[in-house]
Amino acid sequence: MDEPISVGPVLVAVLVLLTAVGAVVVWVGRVGAGRSVVVAAVRAAVQLAAVSLLIAAVLRSAWWTGLFVLMMFTVAAITSARRIGGLRSAWRAAAPIGCGVAPVLALLLSTGTVATRPVVLIPVAGILIGGAMTATSLAGVRALDELRARHGEYEAALALGFMPRAAALEICRGSAGQALIPVLDQTRTVGLVTLPGAFVGVLLGGGDPIQAGITQLLVLIALLAAEAVAVLLTVELVAAEMIGRMDRGEVGRIARAGR
Known part of the structure; x- marks a missing residue:
């Protein structure tokens, strides 16, 4: 063969x-x-x-498997933190990724939908962590860029009586939500435009097309859930001035500078 x-x-x-x-x-x-x-x-x-x-x-050890998944998660958090606002906020960047991945992965494993064998757990966890990392980075960057570009609108919202967090959300929520576009488009067009990695991987591993399709559907829906949570929490952290280059009141300082 x-x-x-x-x-x-x-x-x-x-x-x-x-x-x-x-x-x-x-x-x-x-x-x-x-x-x-x-x-x-x-x-x-x-x-x-x-x-x-x-x-x-x-793959020979459950402990090593757990450490390997933790390493993937740590690298993902550092990568998103560097993209959004530097390593000082790495632990905060870890929150959206963890909150997106942990409940989804726990559901898949606890229901037996995904086997707990290392050879299965590692790739599934890697896909979810990678997707949540990308969503966190995109949402954070878009939200911060929008707040910088529209500081005048942020200030106007404050003048109308909005609290800082609510004012920031009004400005950045829509653009940050665009971070879900890649996974939404991939899910909508799967099988029509692309055959993503999980599908191809099962086929290359000797699985039948039906099993490949089921596996890919599970991965895509799980990614949608994980990335949705990651984007939401990232926007909330940015609006609360807890993550990104606009920490410690920089949103307000930029708004005042625009007067």
């Missing part, structure tokens, strides 16, 4: 070529730093190589 992915020098050449194309397009189009594409690709290669070597040992 032929392998689904041919591993060899040709694969390496294709990966290098695709990375170069992405970097050149970003650089020529001035839509970012071409170097960031190269760095991301190299990091992905190194990290996946390390994980591939580590995962065999992790």
